[in-house]
Amino acid sequence: MLIRSRKPWDVIDYKTTDENVYLNRRSLLRAMGIAGAGLASASVVGGSFAPFVSSARAASIAGFPATRNPAFTLDRPVTVEEEAITYTNFYEFGSSKNIWRKARKLVTDPWIITIEGLVDNPLQLDASELIVRTGPQEERLYRHRCVEAWAMAVPWTGVPMSRLVTLVQPKAEAKYIRLETFFDPSVAIGQRQSWYPWPYVEGMTIDEAMNEMAFIGTGLYGRAMEKQNGAPLRIVLPWKYGFKSIKSIVKMTFTDQRPVSFWEKLAANEYGFWANVNPDVDHPRWSQATERMLGTGKRVATQLYNGYGEQVAYLYKDMKGEGDRLFR
Ligand SMILES: Nc1nc2c(c(=O)[nH]1)N[C@H]1C(S)=C(S)[C@@H](COP(=O)(O)O)O[C@H]1N2
Ligand SMILES: [Mo]
Numbered sequence: 292m293l294i295r296s297r298k299p300w301d302v303i304d305y306k307t308t309d310e311n312v313y314l315n316r317r318s319l320l321r322a323m324g325i326a327g328a329g330l331a332s333a334s335v336v337g338g339s340f341a342p343f344v345s346s347a348r349a350a351s352i353a354g355f356p357a358t359r360n361p362a363f364t365l366d367r368p369v370t371v372e373e374e375a376i377t378y379t380n381f382y383e384f385g386s387s388k389n390i391w392r393k394a395r396k397l398v399t400d401p402w403i404i405t406i407e408g409l410v411d412n413p414l415q416l417d418a419s420e421l422i423v424r425t426g427p428q429e430e431r432l433y434r435h436r437c438v439e440a441w442a443m444a445v446p447w448t449g450v451p452m453s454r455l456v457t458l459v460q461p462k463a464e465a466k467y468i469r470l471e472t473f474f475d476p477s478v479a480i481g482q483r484q485s486w487y488p489w490p491y492v493e494g495m496t497i498d499e500a501m502n503e504m505a506f507i508g509t510g511l512y513g514r515a516m517e518k519q520n521g522a523p524l525r526i527v528l529p530w531k532y533g534f535k536s537i538k539s540i541v542k543m544t545f546t547d548q549r550p551v552s553f554w555e556k557l558a559a560n561e562y563g564f565w566a567n568v569n570p571d572v573d574h575p576r577w578s579q580a581t582e583r584m585l586g587t588g589k590r591v592a593t594q595l596y597n598g599y600g601e602q603v604a605y606l607y608k609d610m611k612g613e614g615d616r617l618f619r
Contacts, residue, residue, distance in 0.1 A: 343377050345395060345517060356513030357428040357448045365432045366598065367584070367591065370443040372512045374586040379519045380437065381538060382487065383472065383479035394519035396478050397539070402523045408545040409465035412458065418523035422509055425454040430513065431506060436568050436597045438532035442582040447527050448510030452500045455507060461497055461545050469494045469550035470526060471542040488557065493537035494550030494564065495528065496606075504529055504602050508536075530599040532566045567607065568597040 377391050384390035402418040414421070422428065428448050436442045456468075472491035476482035482489050499505060506527040509516055516522040521538025528535045534554050554562035561575055570580045570593035581590045596603050 343373050343391070344514070354422070354426070354428050355448060355510055355515060357430045357510070359430040359432070359446070363431040363433060365434065365444050367434070367444050368587075369432065370445055370584065371586045375443050375445050376511060376517045376520060378441075378585055380439075380533065381481075381519055381521070383481045383489075383491065383539075384519070385481045390481075391517070391519040393480065394517075397473075397475075397518045397522070398478075399518060399522040399539070402541075404524075404541055404543070406455070406459050406543045406545075408469075408543075409462040409547065410545045411460035411462060414459060418509075421455070422450060422507075422524070425450040425458060425507070428509060430510075433504075433506070433527060433529040434597050435527075435529060435533055435536075436582055436593065438534055438562065438566070438574060438579075440577065440579065440582050440593075441585055442591070442593075443585040446512055447506060447508045448513065448516075449506050449508040449524070449527065451503065452505035452507055452526070453503070455543075456497060456500050459545070464547045465497060465545040466547050467494050467496055467545070467549055468500055469542075469544040469546055469548075470537045470540050471544075472537055472539050473541045488553055490541075491537060491553045492550060492556075493526065493535055493552050495526075495535070497545070498606055499528070499603075502603055502606060504599055530567060530596040530603045532562075532568060534562060535566050565607070567595075567603075568593060569595055571595075 378388045379391060379394075380388065381390055381394055384393040400419070403415060404418055404421055406414045416424075428450055430446050430448050432444065432446050434442065434444050470493045473479070474482060474490040476489075481487075495505070506529075508521065508525045508527045509523065511517065511520055516525065518539075521536075524540060525538040526536050526540065534552075549564060552562065552564065555564060568579075573579050579593055582593050583590055594600075
């Protein structure tokens with residue numbers, strides 16, 4: 292296991308090392324007409340928490356920050372924290388990216404998760420307990436690529452998905468995991484929009500779940516997950532478009548049937564099951580050749596499997612029959 296033991300004085304600095312990134316972000320906020328100056332200066336005051344960090348998250352919680360696993364490195368600066376936790380996709384709270392305040396109404400403690408279906412050890416337990424049973428937590432730096440062509444690079448805290456699979460012991464017939472988000476339109480006002488096929492559903496194969504990159508996220512930037520980022524736990528599949536990384540999970544079902552996701556139900560020609568990042572397969576409505584980094588607005592070339600081909604390409608090598616659907 293490539294886990295480095297961290298000394299107490301070895302503080303992780305999440306502020307990017309690239310000063311231009313920060314300066315550019317400031318001008319971007321200004322251009323967007325946000326009260327950018329205030330937010331921006333608050334975020335760099337050493338030691339004190341910026342206003343966009345919730346008090347629950349600012350409070351120290353056991354397990355945070357977790358030791359960083361140095362096996363997962365980046366080819367780009369870490370995105371400024373404020374951007375990653377205030378620009379989010381969480382349709383349960385509306386289709387805008389600016390839903391972080393609305394998402395804070397979600398009660399995430401206690402949070403019961405059911406793991407059922409074709410497994411020898413079905414479980415129903417609190418999210419915190421699940422993390423203890425699949426721990427220890429670690430931190431990983433991953434790229435994230437939304438199908439809409441924005442991207443970020445962030446330090447997630449969490450546990451490998453393979454530990455959960457091992458814990459519940461899938462039966463031989465199980466091939467897929469179907470994941471489901473909560474349904475509570477009294478809090479999640481986006482769920483009052485009845486034309487969407489709530490609850491949000493996603494899926495992966497068990498082979499994908501066993502891959503070393505597949506991660507259960509419990510935190511970001513060394514603190515517990517903000518609600519808008521999918522507290523108390525979410526999936527992180529960095530080689531796939533972001534919509535596969537389902538947030539605030541309440542149920543996981545091991546099955547022999549391929550799950551039909553929320554987005555696939557809405558628009559199967561745009562959002563398929565595999566959804567592996569591929570710069571050569573355009574979305575029907577836009578190019579996927581490049582992506583825009585949150586914070587800097589910098590355009591960078593999109594990479595096959597989001598740059599994780601070495602780790603995941605073997606999963607798809609015999610799937611030629613599916614043609615380019617592999618990447619939608
Ligand atoms: N339940 C749920 N999970 C979700 C979404 C959502 O709307 N609802 N959006 C997805 C999309 S499109 C992306 S890009 C990522 C965004 O994660 P972030 O907002 O934490 O960056 O979450 C994914 N998980
Ligand atoms: Mo996305």
